[in-house]
Amino acid sequence: MSTLLVELEGVEPDGGKRAFAPGGELRGRASWTLDADPESVEVRLFWRTEGKGNPDTGVADTVAFDAPGRQDRREFRLKIPAGPYSFEGKLITILWSVEVVAEPGSEGGRQDVVVSPTGQPVRPPAPSPVKPG
Amino acid sequence: MGCVFTAMVLQGAWRTIRTYTWEKTTCRMLDGFVTSAEENSGNYEFRPRYSYEAGGRSRKGTVYKPGYSGSEKVGDAEALKTRYEKGAEVPCYVSRDDPEKVALERPSLWTLLIVLFPLVFVAVGAGGLLMTWSPRAKPGELARQAISRKTGSPLQAAGCLAAFFGIFLLFGLGMSLFFALPALKVAKARSWREVPCTVLESNVRSHSGSDSTTYSVDILYEYEAGGRMRRSNRYEFLGGSSGGSSDKQAIVAANPPGTRRSCFVNPDDPNDAVMYRGLSKTYWVALAPLLFAAAGAGGIVFAFKIRKGKPSVPSNAAGIARGPVKLATPHPVAKIFGMLFLALFWNGITSVFVWKTIQEWKSGGKPFGLTCFLVPFVLVGLLLIFGVFYSFLAAFNPRPSLTLSSNAVPLGGSATLSWTFTGSVSRLSGMKVFLEGAEEARYRRGKSSHTDREVFAKISVYESAGGVAASGNAEVRAPADTMHSFSGGSNRIVWTLKLSGEIPKWPDVTESVEIEVTPS
Numbered sequence: 001m002s003t004l005l006v007e008l009e010g011v012e013p014d015g016g017k018r019a020f021a022p023g024g025e026l027r028g029r030a031s032w033t034l035d036a037d038p039e040s041v042e043v044r045l046f047w048r049t050e051g052k053g054n055p056d057t058g059v060a061d062t063v064a065f066d067a068p069g070r071q072d073r074r075e076f077r078l079k080i081p082a083g084p085y086s087f088e089g090k091l092i093t094i095l096w097s098v099e100v101v102a103e104p105g106s107e108g109g110r111q112d113v114v115v116s117p118t119g120q121p122v123r124p125p126a127p128s129p130v131k132p133g
Numbered sequence: 134m135g136c137v138f139t140a141m142v143l144q145g146a147w148r149t150i151r152t153y154t155w156e157k158t159t160c161r162m163l164d165g166f167v168t169s170a171e172e173n174s175g176n177y178e179f180r181p182r183y184s185y186e187a188g189g190r191s192r193k194g195t196v197y198k199p200g201y202s203g204s205e206k207v208g209d210a211e212a213l214k215t216r217y218e219k220g221a222e223v224p225c226y227v228s229r230d231d232p233e234k235v236a237l238e239r240p241s242l243w244t245l246l247i248v249l250f251p252l253v254f255v256a257v258g259a260g261g262l263l264m265t266w267s268p269r270a271k272p273g274e275l276a277r278q279a280i281s282r283k284t285g286s287p288l289q290a291a292g293c294l295a296a297f298f299g300i301f302l303l304f305g306l307g308m309s310l311f312f313a314l315p316a317l318k319v320a321k322a323r324s325w326r327e328v329p330c331t332v333l334e335s336n337v338r339s340h341s342g343s344d345s346t347t348y349s350v351d352i353l354y355e356y357e358a359g360g361r362m363r364r365s366n367r368y369e370f371l372g373g374s375s376g377g378s379s380d381k382q383a384i385v386a387a388n389p390p391g392t393r394r395s396c397f398v399n400p401d402d403p404n405d406a407v408m409y410r411g412l413s414k415t416y417w418v419a420l421a422p423l424l425f426a427a428a429g430a431g432g433i434v435f436a437f438k439i440r441k442g443k444p445s446v447p448s449n450a451a452g453i454a455r456g457p458v459k460l461a462t463p464h465p466v467a468k469i470f471g472m473l474f475l476a477l478f479w480n481g482i483t484s485v486f487v488w489k490t491i492q493e494w495k496s497g498g499k500p501f502g503l504t505c506f507l508v509p510f511v512l513v514g515l516l517l518i519f520g521v522f523y524s525f526l527a528a529f530n531p532r533p534s535l536t537l538s539s540n541a542v543p544l545g546g547s548a549t550l551s552w553t554f555t556g557s558v559s560r561l562s563g564m565k566v567f568l569e570g571a572e573e574a575r576y577r578r579g580k581s582s583h584t585d586r587e588v589f590a591k592i593s594v595y596e597s598a599g600g601v602a603a604s605g606n607a608e609v610r611a612p613a614d615t616m617h618s619f620s621g622g623s624n625r626i627v628w629t630l631k632l633s634g635e636i637p638k639w640p641d642v643t644e645s646v647e648i649e650v651t652p653s
Contacts, residue, residue, distance in 0.1 A: 052576055091585055099279055117653065
């Protein structure tokens with residue numbers, strides 16, 4: 001059975017996800033032990049939606065490793081875009097993750113993160129009457 | 134079921150294919166005549182008699198084509214009679230295994246395409262079984278699977294949506310052909326030769342379906358063309374049958390047996406004749422499939438329009454800001470035509486069923502179930518008609534022109550909204566402008582797509598104290614602690630500027646336009 005792991009730099013809050021500022025940089029290490037020699041291994045920073053709607057996905061940045069071995073460990077840097085922010089709404093949740101993926105095969109190792117200026121996902125307040133701007 | 138149907142169709146196909154192994158020989162026509170087909174089908178059949186040599190002796194045959202059961206149009210059978218005239222020597226086909234099996238023609242190989250129809254059922258069934266029996270990933274395996282590549286691209290999604298609307302377009306165009314081809318013949322028949330004809334038989338033919346009966350005009354007449362008397366039963370170019378027998382009864386009553394009148398004959402084919410070469414009112418039904426086709430074409434354009442720029446990765450305002458920008462609001466005339474199209478599309482389809490129901494009530498039937506079923510559809514149709522009138526009245530309202538100092542408002546920042554009214558602004562008793570933030574999630578339920586909307590912010594931009602000035606401006610502020618605009622394909626965060634102006638006893642002025650709120 002293959003094993004793929006992602007470790008990210010920075011302090012991990014207790015029981016929470018690592019948070020990163022939009023527009024910044026994300027550093028970490030990917031390590032893997034595979035059943036067969038891989039054709040390619042890459043790390044992706046991507047967002048995805050969960051909730052009532054059909055799921056959407058968008059890959060923000062990718063790093064492909066040169067000549068990956070069956071058992072290997074590599075460092076990477078990923079650029080975080082200005083958005084979308086991590087979001088927890090009534091219908092839509094936007095989640096960010098860093099994933100290491102080996103080809104061929106469909107297995108991956110993933111670490112969820114928060115992308116937001118405050119370090120917390122944006123949570124809109126409960127619907128309120130019209131308030132002044 | 135699909136397999137059973139396929140087996141039955143394949144059996145028939147095999148019989149067709151086998152006729153292509155038959156030996157070609159020469160048959161001598163003894164005689165042939167046109168008569169009503171058996172089993173009360175109402176068809177006219179060509180029955181030939183011919184002789185041929187096979188197995189070392191002379192034999193007689195009576196089969197025109199294996200599986201032939203005649204035609205609704207007597208002209209088709211008459212054309213065969215002309216083609217296989219008495220004394221003619223024609224090619225025919227004899228079975229190598231049984232010389233008694235003979236035919237003047239073999240079934241077309243195109244009929245083999247019918248095997249594709251039950252194969253669709255087989256494919257759907259087999260696909261369903263494969264999905265049911267395919268091994269599912271265990272929870273642990275699922276967690277280890279890569280998910281950053283699971284969903285399809287926006288282009289694929291737009292393609293799927295376009296394919297869905299493409300079915301509407303093809304169905305609409307296909308159905309329109311049933312009317313377009315006869316209409317073309319109507320145009321061609323303007324140059325056909327007018328000849329005297331005599332009505333031999335005159336009836337309204339009924340066609341019993343599984344849930345209703347349809348009717349068609351069946352007038353058999355004879356005329357002289359190409360040096361001999363010929364028969365035809367084509368009343369008009371538009372074939373088929375439809376509900377309601379009264380109009381057909383009126384035509385039959387006006388043409389009883391023995392009536393002498395004018396008919397029209399194709400100068401290139403004396404068996405091709407028609408009694409009425411004009412456009413009947415049934416051609417109006419052609420509007421329904423055209424509406425289908427228009428909806429399909431509109432849907433395809435819409436599918437690729439919404440694909441543009443999706444999913445959009447938001448940039449901060451510094452990267453994209455420009456201004457001032459004029460905010461595009463739909464023109465009142467576009468609103469009227471949009472509502473008119475919706476009303477025509479909805480009521481066009483509904484009216485077909487309403488008309489059919491009325492015909493059933495008129496002919497003594499009591500379709501209570503269908504009537505109750507149609508009531509909500511008719512009410513929606515009336516609401517849409519009301520909408521057309523409402524948007525027509527609203528077209529006379531004063532119209533605001535909106536300009537924003539920047540095309541992008543950053544979270545925690547602001548932009549200036551300016552407005553100028555054209556028209557009689559004194560009719561407005563008050564005006565409000567607010568900025569609304571909402572989540573929009575599109576999802577599939579069954580075969581249809583739905584979009585849910587949840588408003589999470591409503592921020593006042595401007596509210597008039599009394600009357601409304603012809604022009605003005607106000608600050609649009611986006612709070613720092615909220616969510617920026619986002620478009621993922623099926624999921625969106627949208628910010629909309631909404632303006633409403635009150636006019637007593639008249640449709641209000643309402644405008645709404647999406648604006649871009651960017652990350653800070």
